[in-house]
Amino acid sequence: MARLQNERFDPSVLFPGAESIIVIGLNYFPDQPEKMREKKKFNVASYARGEDYHHVIRRLLKRLRFFLKEINPKINGRICVDTAPFMDKYWAQQAGLGWIGKHTNLVSRQYGSWLLLGSLIINEKTDSYDKPHKNFCGKCRxxxxxxxxxxxxxxxxxxxxxxxxxxxxxxxxxxxxxxxxxxxxxxxxxxxxxxxxxxxNRFEKPSKTEAFKYxxxxxxxxxxxxxxxxxxxxxxxxxxxxxxxxxxxxxxxxxxxxx
Ligand code: B12
Ligand code: SF4
Ligand code: SF4
Known part of the structure; x- marks a missing residue:
């Protein structure tokens, strides 16, 4: 975390020519939350029940980059999923996906706490930009x-x-x-x-992503x-x-x- 501070705080250092950031949030709320209830002795985080999300989100963003290149061959993009020196949650809030809750994770009004994040930094401006999401934590703790x-x-x-x-x-x-x-x-x-x-989480809904299935x-x-x-x-x-x-x-x- 201490290394690559310049890249972390400025995506145009991480990806020279950066103009826009496209952020995706992928719902991973378990499709079968009760499956192991009877024999269960230990708990495993929900994000880890299926395929590694780094691979899943990277695949989606590669397809998106390919699709954008077909529309405009000048478009180049850098994919960031978790491991890049890039503030995934901050940019997700700026892109309007949700807000950084008091537990330091992004909360969504459509999916609760259950989004995994990935971004594509591109070298082109877009027609319009989303607005940063308001924080709805209020007095809750x-x-x-x-x-x-x-x-x-x-x-x-x-x-x-x-x-x-x-x-x-x-x-x-x-x-x-x-x-x-x-x-x-x-x-x-x-x-x-x-x-x-x-x-x-009253807004949570089971993930439809096959790769995240238990x-x-x-x-x-x-x-x-x-x-x-x-x-x-x-x-x-x-x-x-x-x-x-x-x-x-x-x-x-x-x-x-x-x-
Ligand atoms: C290190 C890390 C951890 C560490 C420390 C987590 C922490 N909250 O500090 C540990 C191992 C504990 C951890 C645990 C978990 N993690 Co984690 N983790 C990360 C990782 C790799 C880096 C976070 C980090 O420290 N970045 C460095 C600091 C400097 O940046 P930051 O955290 O974004 O915060 C800064 C900005 O918000 C900035 N900021 C705020 N306002 C502003 C304004 C301006 C103008 C600017 C420039 C900046 C700015 O200041 C903040 C502090 O410096 C991120 C992926 C990523 N690349 O972001 C995943 C990530 C946060 N983890 C994730 C997950 C899912 C988890 C767990 C839920 C997994 C689990 N079930 O066990 C837990 C949750 C624990 C918790 N309550 O946070 C997801 C969260 C998804 C979401 N909805 O938010 C992420 C985003 C991975 C992903 N790509 O989906 N994690
Ligand atoms: S709404 Fe409450 S529980 Fe949810 S992140 Fe904010 S303070 Fe935490
Ligand atoms: S901060 Fe959240 S993830 Fe970490 S130990 Fe506490 S409850 Fe568990």
């Missing part, structure tokens, strides 16, 4: 109060060193500190607690059976899933901490 590890200590402030999402996906540490593991609430890959708390492999985590897999079996099964990110050793660490 349900997300802040719901966080079990106090990772949301203030409005719009996330302390990643206390966030279960950081500890269960990104951390390379061999163990999880006690003050975090005591409050894992059975989350072993990511965490949806603050997202679920948002009252704007994959049977996900149940191996939810039931704890993943512990029976070898490293090779884990790598093969979760090849195109976000669950591959912490490796099997990370998942085992998370299960031990959450048990």
């Amino acid at each position: 349900r997300c802040l109060d719901s966080c079990p590890t106090n990772a949301l200590p203030d409005l719009n402030v996330l302390d990643a060193t206390r966030c279960l999402s950081y500890w269960t996906i990104e951390s390379k540490s061999s163990s999880i500190p006690k003050e975090i593991s005591n409050n894992m609430n059975h989350w072993i890959f990511g965490c949806d607690i603050c997202l679920t708390a948002c009252p704007f 994959r049977d492999e996900t149940s191996l985590l939810e039931t704890g059976q993943v512990l029976k897999l070898t490293e090779d079996q884990f790598t093969t099964k979760f090849k195109s899933s976000p669950i591959s990110r912490p490796n099997l050793s990370g998942i085992i660490r998370n299960i031990k901490a959450a048990e």
Whole structure:
């Protein structure tokens, strides 16, 4: 995060000639939220139940870029999905998709907390531009109060060193500190607690994206059976899933901490 600050704050440094940004939000609210209820011991973040969204959104944006080039061959574009030094949420709010809620994620009046974001920066002006979305959080603070590890200590402030999402996906540490593991609430890959708390989820609707449909492999985590897999079996099964990110050793660490 500390590197590439100039690119992060100015998309025309990231993509010279940048004139416009097209932002897409893809609804990932689970199509079968109750599927594993009976046998479930552990929780997996909703965004990780199907194919990795980086691949899904990148494919869509590549098609969009191809389509735009057919209309105007001079158009070039740089795709940003999560990993680029680019402020996905800020530009989504500017493009009118929703607003940055107090849990620091974008909230939509059409889909609640459940949009994943991707952008295409292009080198052409467009006929018209959308307006930035108004913030509708008001006095609500349900997300802040719901966080079990106090990772949301203030409005719009996330302390990643206390966030279960950081500890269960990104951390390379061999163990999880006690003050975090005591409050894992059975989350072993990511965490949806603050997202679920948002009252704007009354507008949530099941995702229609085939690639986000629940994959049977996900149940191996939810039931704890993943512990029976070898490293090779884990790598093969979760090849195109976000669950591959912490490796099997990370998942085992998370299960031990959450048990
Ligand atoms: C690092 C990261 C994390 C870290 C830290 C998250 C955090 N909130 O700080 C961890 C691992 C904890 C994490 C967790 C999650 N993440 Co995450 N994460 C990111 C990532 C890669 C970078 C965010 C970041 O720190 N950027 C650097 C800072 C400087 O930028 P920023 O966060 O955009 O915030 C700045 C701007 O808003 C700016 N700003 C505000 N006003 C203005 C005005 C002007 C004029 C300007 C110039 C700037 C500006 O200032 C802010 C602070 O500096 C983004 C993808 C991305 N490239 O944005 C995904 C992203 C935020 N994550 C996402 C998701 C889904 C999650 C989880 C829900 C996953 C899960 N279920 O476990 C959790 C949610 C936790 C939470 N409550 O936020 C989605 C959120 C989608 C949405 N609807 O908002 C993103 C956008 C990925 C994507 N492409 O869809 N994540
Ligand atoms: S994702 Fe979970 S741990 Fe992280 S801020 Fe939200 S509720 Fe807290
Ligand atoms: S729970 Fe309340 S404060 Fe948090 S993002 Fe939703 S509306 Fe905003």
